[in-house]
Amino acid sequence: MVRCHKKVPNSSDGSPLMSIDWKSYDANGFYDELITARGKPRPAGSVLAKYLGSLSDQEINERKLAAEHAIIEMGISFTVYTEGGNIDRAWPFDIIPRIIARSEWDPVDRGLRQRLTALNLFIDDIYNEQRIVRDKVFPAEVLAQSKNFREQCRDFHPVHGVWAHICGSDLVRDADGRIYVLEDNLRVPSGVSYMLENRQVTKRVFPELFENYRIQPVDEYPAQLFDMLASLSPRPLDYPEVVVLTPGIYNSAYFEHAYLAQGMGAELVEGSDLLVADDDCVYMRTIEGLERVDVIYRRIDDWFMDPEAFDPDSLLGVPGLMRAWRAGNVALVNAPGAGVADDKVVYAYVPEMIRYYLDEEPIIDNVPTYLCMDPKQCEYVLANLDQLVVKPANESGGYGMIVGPHATKAQRREFAELIRRDPRNYIAQPTLKISTAPTLCDGHVEPRHLDLRPFVLQGVRTNVTAGGLTRVALNKGSLVVNSSQGGGSKDTWIVDLGSGG
Helix, strand or coil: CCCCEEEECCCCCCCCEEEECHHHCCCCCCCECCECCCCCECHHHHHHHHHHHHCEHHHHHHHHHHHHHHHHHHCCEEEEEECCEEEEEECCEEEEEEEEEHHHHHHHHHHHHHHHHHHHHHHHHHCCCCHHHHCCCCCHHHHHCCCCCCHHHCCCCCHHHCCCCEEEEEEEECCCCCEEEEEEECCCCCCHHHHHHHHHHHHHHCCCHHHHCCECCCCCHHHHHHHHHHCCCCCCCCCCCEEEECCCCCCCCHHHHHHHHHHHCCEEECHHHEEECCCCCEEEEECCEEEEECEEEECCCHHHHCCCCCCCCCCCCCCCHHHHHHCCCCEEECCCCHHHHCCHHHHCCHHHHHHHHHCCCCCCEECCCEECCCHHHHHHHHHCCCCEEEEECCCCCCCCCEEHHHCCHHHHHHHHHHHHHCHHHEEEEECCCCCEEEEEECCEEEEEEEEEECEEEECCCEEECCCCEEEEECCCCCCCCCHHHCEEEEEEEEECCCCCC
16 A cells, blocks of 8 residues: 655644655556656646645545535435445545646647547438448448447438537546547436536635636536537527436436536426427426427437337337427437447547548547457457457446456456357457556545546537546556446646646
């Protein structure tokens, strides 16, 4: 265990207090976001490191307790599904923020804009002309076996040509310091509420640090989200009726649904609150009667959103919703069918999409990826399972995957059989030396692995959050950052080096 502490003057009872000694902090060969291999803080984090080093153990623990109390007071929670039922848990939060220099973030911002632009061009093409398939840039067999391609969306062009209005792309940093896109989330990307709440908690815990840093704000996101949604309204109104459609209180992301609806001043509705009338318009039931809805920010999967078009047994959706959407009488965000690009096999082709649609080189690289549907690549994957991370094409949340170096021989044999049985459903990637950041663990500061999920909004214009949701693997040595599997999160600061650095 890393115990990077040094003695500071005694406390009032005479016992020695401890503080962080960064010279003793060892990231074990990984790129650390705050401290270099020589034990010195990176330029953007120098003020933070100095400040943390001036605090005693007692003071750091007091800040940690203050954060825990704030999380309980603010009601920040997430739901874990168990065999015994659903459990609401307080949001696991680490008080030491992650810092990225603005100069380093700017190309990432440009790369994310480029990526979502290309992905939306791809989705629009796939549901219409399919030029990218005809030109043999994207394999027809990948599309033919796509679990998220929706025939119900063929021959349709949504407003602005945008299908995925909200994207959360997961980024990781390798040992060489380079940032890569690990995957894209375009169906119902979640987590932005925790990004916003992390900032509020950090302001309570370390208010003095906000005086010494010029930290790019994130709190304008709800307003940007509302403006993007309103821009899609089929009616030219100053204040269109925007609603957030949730599956209900038992959904794991219900906290976020309610949080965003409140932040936008929008109604939070369930499927039973809406109906599609004979005029193919969507109406909301209110105590004053029916009120027309212009834009629906849906947090329900395609398959359950309209029992007329998809699962006839669904009780979560609204019968006729697809009819209203195709008639141009309501905007759906993200659009049905956008999940065709939320596929880890499709992910492997995004660099080619950027070149094909934009005639540009990708600004942010993909993680090198092996497609098991290719016989030669599959042979390599099967021969090197002990060195690779293997993921199913359409799972999320860290489920259904195997981290080869940490798996048993029996687990690798089982996965090899799964791959042989359905090679289209699996991709493999090298086990990256994912970066770390100092994290408070059992009263000590230790390195923990992390990723970053920025959120990109695209409508008539594109906005990228300044940073995003940093998720951290709280278990020592783990690479799994998902909160449902033992992960937590940090506030993410994008700072100008002209201040605090």
